[in-house]
Amino acid sequence: MTAIRVRINGGEVADDVPPRLSLADFLRERRNLTGTHLGCEHGVCGACTVLVDGEPARSCLTLAVACDERAVETIEGFAGDPVIAALRRTFHQRHALQCGYCTPAMLITARDLILRQRAGSEREIRDGLAGNICRCTGYTNIVTAIAEAANEIAKEAPNAQ
Amino acid sequence: MKAPPVDYIRPRSLTEALDLLANAGAEGRVIAGGQSLLAMMNLRLASPGLLIDIARLPELLTAADHDDAVTLGACVTHAAIEDGRVADPSHGLMPRVAATLAYRAIRTRGTIGGSLALADPAAEWPAVLSALDAEVILYGSSGRRELKCTEFTTGIFQTKLAENEIIESARVPKLSAETRCGYVKLCRKSGEFANALAVVVADPRRGYWRVVCGAANGAPLVLANTSRLVAEAPRDPDALRGTIGSDLDHASDRHFDEFQRNLHTVAAVRAVQQVLV
Numbered sequence: 001m002t003a004i005r006v007r008i009n010g011g012e013v014a015d016d017v018p019p020r021l022s023l024a025d026f027l028r029e030r031r032n033l034t035g036t037h038l039g040c041e042h043g044v045c046g047a048c049t050v051l052v053d054g055e056p057a058r059s060c061l062t063l064a065v066a067c068d069e070r071a072v073e074t075i076e077g078f079a080g081d082p083v084i085a086a087l088r089r090t091f092h093q094r095h096a097l098q099c100g101y102c103t104p105a106m107l108i109t110a111r112d113l114i115l116r117q118r119a120g121s122e123r124e125i126r127d128g129l130a131g132n133i134c135r136c137t138g139y140t141n142i143v144t145a146i147a148e149a150a151n152e153i154a155k156e157a158p159n160a161q
Numbered sequence: 162m163k164a165p166p167v168d169y170i171r172p173r174s175l176t177e178a179l180d181l182l183a184n185a186g187a188e189g190r191v192i193a194g195g196q197s198l199l200a201m202m203n204l205r206l207a208s209p210g211l212l213i214d215i216a217r218l219p220e221l222l223t224a225a226d227h228d229d230a231v232t233l234g235a236c237v238t239h240a241a242i243e244d245g246r247v248a249d250p251s252h253g254l255m256p257r258v259a260a261t262l263a264y265r266a267i268r269t270r271g272t273i274g275g276s277l278a279l280a281d282p283a284a285e286w287p288a289v290l291s292a293l294d295a296e297v298i299l300y301g302s303s304g305r306r307e308l309k310c311t312e313f314t315t316g317i318f319q320t321k322l323a324e325n326e327i328i329e330s331a332r333v334p335k336l337s338a339e340t341r342c343g344y345v346k347l348c349r350k351s352g353e354f355a356n357a358l359a360v361v362v363a364d365p366r367r368g369y370w371r372v373v374c375g376a377a378n379g380a381p382l383v384l385a386n387t388s389r390l391v392a393e394a395p396r397d398p399d400a401l402r403g404t405i406g407s408d409l410d411h412a413s414d415r416h417f418d419e420f421q422r423n424l425h426t427v428a429a430v431r432a433v434q435q436v437l438v
Contacts, residue, residue: 002169019168020165020202022203041163043199043267046266052269052270055269057266057270058196061196061267063169065214066169130350130351130352131267
């Protein structure tokens with residue numbers, strides 16, 4: 001067991017974890033943050049994407065011990081986030097999900113694309129989403145929803161875009 | 162699946178990391194971004210006894226901008242290169258490559274040193290750094306040594322990295338302002354490992370031309386005759402295709418089948434065309 005202190009969604013957490021425990025299992029099983037989903041567990045499907053120190057990361061390919069003294073954000077932590085709010089709305093309007101398994105990570109990835117200004121065209125959005133697999137939608141509605149959210153955000157804060 | 166049980170330690174310095182590595186023997190494994198190693202552990206293809214986490218060592222996170230080269234610490238991430246957060250010796254080639262490497266959520270943690278150490282034949286950095294004539298700087302208990310990237314990678318997942326050594330940095334020569342670079346990665350989906358990878362660096366002021374194929378059934382393959390031909394700015398596409406083909410055939414130990422030979426030829430032709438003004 002290794003002692004770690006992690007900031008999760010703004011709150012300080014201390015725990016003892018076995019080194020092999022992934023960040024994803026730590027979040028799901030120790031913190032009950034089950035919005036982070038596990039698909040492939042080897043970095044291909046993207047369902048487990050969270051933010052570590054503000055940057056997207058695969059929580060299945062990140063050890064919980066390696067997050068000692070780091071800040072982690074999961075889908076549960078974005079309640080007041082304006083970009084996620086816009087995405088939540090456009091995903092709803094455009095029917096950009098069916099089963100919802102990939103959706104938390106789609107939202108986190110899309111938010112990162114919008115904030116890094118990499119959601120300017122369909123091509124750019126599709127490239128940026130290549131690491132997040134959806135088995136239901138065929139992606140069309142997801143891409144449309146992200147493009148609309150990106151436009152909304154750009155209108156609200158023209159200087160930021 | 163889940164990773165097998167393992168011990169974990171995060172040393173405070175490179176020297177401490179080397180001591181731990183020496184004491185752990187065959188059980189010890191250095192982990193940086195872990196974007197390949199943890200996938201291999203989850204698939205139970207790797208089961209080290211001790212992970213030595215070097216990802217936060219300040220001496221491996223720095224990038225030094227010298228007169229004639231840039232030294233990139235081994236734990237500089239692909240995302241840092243993509244975003245231009247470290248000095249770029251390559252006039253945009255390295256950021257352009259980094260942006261095609263896996264997915265953003267992998268690039269934020271995966272490191273240039275990790276990519277070199279693993280030496281996946283389809284990986285980008287071994288081929289690109291070979292094309293840039295970079296050196297890999299290794300740090301071991303008996304001191305530092307430098308190897309050309311072309312010598313460092315010896316085969317599929319094989320390098321000259323000794324058991325008691327850690328990659329400290331990569332030293333990439335600065336290209337002159339007139340340099341043109343070509344880069345083509347062929348894969349079915351954005352972010353996948355390449356089926357064929359071609360990198361061209363043409364720096365007439367330094368008299369340097371090099372064409373390298375990645376995903377080439379072994380270490381990055383320098384196309385010697387094609388490199389010489391690029392210096393002459395070939396206009397005849399058939400001659401270019403023929404020279405690339407003969408370079409590929411010359412590497413008979415790679416056992417390219419017809420499909421692969423075709424893919425590598427297409428990638429190399431397109432990459433060369435990018436540097437022809």
